[in-house]
Amino acid sequence: MNLFKRVINITWKTLLGFVIFTLLYISSAYILSRISVAKETSTFKEIAIYIHTNGVHTDIVVPVKNELCDWSREIKFENTICKDTIARYVAFGWGDKGFYLNTPTWAQLKFSVAFKAAFALSTSAIHATFYKDLKENADCIKIMISREQYRRLIKYIQTSFKPDSANNIINIKTNANYNRYDAFYEAKGKYNLFYTCNTWANNALKACGQRACLWTPFDSGIFYQYRK
Secondary structure (H helix, E strand, O other): HHHHHHHHHHHHHHHHHHHHHHHHEEEHHHHOOOOEOEEEEOOOEEEEEEEEEEOOOOEEEEEEOOOOOEEOOOOOOHHHHOOOOOHHHHHEEEEEHHHHHHHHHHHHHOOOHHHHHEOOOOOOOEEEEEOOOOOOOOEEEEEOOOOOHHHHHHHHOOEEEEEEEOEHHHHHHOOOOOOOOOEEEEEOOOOEEOEEEEHHHHHHHOOOOOOEEOOOOOHHHHHHHHOO
């Protein structure tokens, strides 16, 4: 009887702790995502970038090529299924490698994949998607930045890749493509509850001096800053 009571007590405390942690996490995410990091002032509007969300995940979208960077040199068109070379933009998203490659739809999400992602037990990847055109709407917002700011964004994205011994970006060979215009690459860092795909994108905005959240694990925090 005493053992049964102890088990019940431990189970109750565990569930209570989980509920408290969840409430604290959600409330912190909401509050901190509503606190703005101001954009830099007195800069030129020279290059268009975009933030794009699929409803869960934020991508940073940049020109495929300009005088400052030609992403197609290493983010090769040939790594995509269609191998189309006329794209004007490339979107970058950072995230958990297992989640990217093993969860084509939310209905196929496995507990093991989610658990490893939440607690930094997996590696990460960058998902790159080419676009011919982008349509501005509530889920795809244009941001004009200066050449100097774009240089910083380039550096931020480039240093997120995990290179090989020759310092080349590593393409992940997989059949888990989301469409005919995307590919995956090895990345640095580990996804976790406090550093998510959207945290990475939010930090990208900070890196190039744009309006951002103090902290957010969700795309809604980033887009709140640009839809308000």
